[in-house]
Structures are given as structure tokens and as C-alpha cells.
Amino acid sequence: LAKTTQPISMDSYEGQEVNITCSHNNIATNDYITWYQQFPSQGPRFIIQGYKTKVTNEVASLFIPADRKSSTLSLPRVSLSDTAVYYCLVGVSYSGAGSYQLTFGKGTKLSVIP
Amino acid sequence: EADIYQTPRYLVIGTGKKITLECSQTMGHDKMYWYQQDPGMELHLIHYSYGVNSTEKGDLSSESTVSRIRTEHFPLTLESARPSHTSQYLCASSEYAGGQGRVTEAFFGQGTRLTVV
Numbered sequence: 001l002a003k004t005t006q007p008i009s010m011d012s013y014e015g016q017e018v019n020i021t022c023s024h025n026n027i028a029t030n031d032y033i034t035w036y037q038q039f040p041s042q043g044p045r046f047i048i049q050g051y052k053t054k055v056t057n058e059v060a061s062l063f064i065p066a067d068r069k070s071s072t073l074s075l076p077r078v079s080l081s082d083t084a085v086y087y088c089l090v091g092v093s094y095s096g097a098g099s100y101q102l103t104f105g106k107g108t109k110l111s112v113i114p
Numbered sequence: 115e116a117d118i119y120q121t122p123r124y125l126v127i128g129t130g131k132k133i134t135l136e137c138s139q140t141m142g143h144d145k146m147y148w149y150q151q152d153p154g155m156e157l158h159l160i161h162y163s164y165g166v167n168s169t170e171k172g173d174l175s176s177e178s179t180v181s182r183i184r185t186e187h188f189p190l191t192l193e194s195a196r197p198s199h200t201s202q203y204l205c206a207s208s209e210y211a212g213g214q215g216r217v218t219e220a221f222f223g224q225g226t227r228l229t230v231v
Contacts, residue, residue: 043204043222102147102220104157
């Protein structure tokens with residue numbers, strides 16, 4: 001499982017674009033990059049997943065450079081309701097025989113300010 | 115909306131009691147997980163299963179046990195609850211797209227907030 005590093009916290013004003021970068025220097029060839037969002041007292045929710053270049057959906061965009069050693073989650077025009085913890089996950093941890101773990105790190109706490 | 119359900123949502127129980135937290139999913143996912151999370155803290159994986167009759171312990175040591183007798187059901191049991199077990203417990207499920215080498219979207223339940231007094 002590739003180790004990831006992301007900022008502990010970020011602040012942003014409403015209406016701004018927010019970019020959260022995740023570093024994953026030892027990403028493996030087959031690893032995908034996945035981002036989740038978690039609101040207080042709720043389970044994480046899948047946002048976006050990608051392998052290379054750019055992926056966009058109705059919620060966010062994911063930018064992955066050619067070397068894939070980092071990725072950036074971009075949230076356009078954030079609102080107060082985007083205040084949450086954002087997790088970057090890379091790959092899976094294999095334990096053999098089809099068994100693997102889905103492990104979350106500390107995440108980035110995004111606070112959107114009015 | 116995700117079809118994964120946890121019961122109860124809230125539980126207050128006395129020390130020494132045996133409890134079972136229920137988790138069920140109707141998506142046919144092979145992979146299921148239990149996480150423990152204290153307020154404002156990290157999600158810690160405590161148990162996971164990659165299919166019927168397969169369970170493994172996660173990164174965080176836990177006194178709880180799990181079973182996977184049916185694909186859709188992944189209950190967590192504490193034989194003797196203690197105040198140190200007070201936490202939120204989250205259940206999740208996902209598929210593994212083995213041919214593509216990736217984990218597909220994981221769906222989480224609403225969680226069970228356990229308080230042991």
C-alpha cells in the first residue's frame with residue numbers, strides 16, 4: 001500500500017476553488033488513486049478515482065501528473081457544505097489469496113469560511 | 115443511495131455486557147470492513163473480510179470478533195464491553211476489480227455510536 005502525505009488542514013472562503021494535493025512517491029504501477037469525503041458522524045463517501053491525467057465528475061476533478069507521484073483533488077467553488085475531511089487512498093494492501101485491506105490515513109480537514 | 119445498513123445507530127450499555135453490532139449489505143459485495151473512529155480522529159481498520167468464511171484482523175488491534183457466514187452479513191461482537199470500547203463503529207463494503215487492479219467504490223453504513231458505561 002503506497003504511503004500518502006496530505007496537508008492536515010486547509011481553510012477556504014466560500015466560492016473559491018480548493019486544491020488538495022496528496023503525495024504518493026512509491027505508487028505502484030497498477031495502483032489507482034481514490035478520494036473520499038467524510039462529514040462529522042458519518043461514514044466516508046467516495047468522490048472520485050483515477051489512474052492518470054485528469055478525471056472529472058459532477059463533484060470534483062482529479063489531476064494526476066505523468067509520474068503519478070502526486071495527485072490533486074480540485075473542488076470548484078466550494079460552499080459551507082463542503083466542510084469535511086478529505087482522504088486520499090492509493091492502491092490496496094494485499095494479504096494474499098484475494099485478501100486486502102482498505103486503509104485510510106489522517107486526511108485533510110477542509111474548513112470553508114463564509 | 116448505498117444499500118448498507120448498520121444497527122443499532124446508538125447503543126449505551128453497561129460494562130461486561132455482550133454486544134453485537136449488525137451490518138448488512140444488499141449489493142452482493144465480497145469485501146466488507148469494520149472501522150473504529152473516535153470523534154475528530156482517524157479511521158482505523160479493525161476487521162475485514164474478502165468473502166464468506168474469510169475474516170482478517172486490521173491495522174488496529176481490537177478485542178472484538180467478526181463472522182462472515184453469509185455474503186450480505188458481517189456482524190461484530192464484543193464479548194465483554196468495557197468503557198475503552200466507547201467509539202463509533204463503521205461498516206463498509208466494496209468490490210475488487212481484480213482484472214483492473216483496483217478497488218471500486220466503498221460504501222459505508224451510517225455507523226453505530228457505542229457508549230459503554
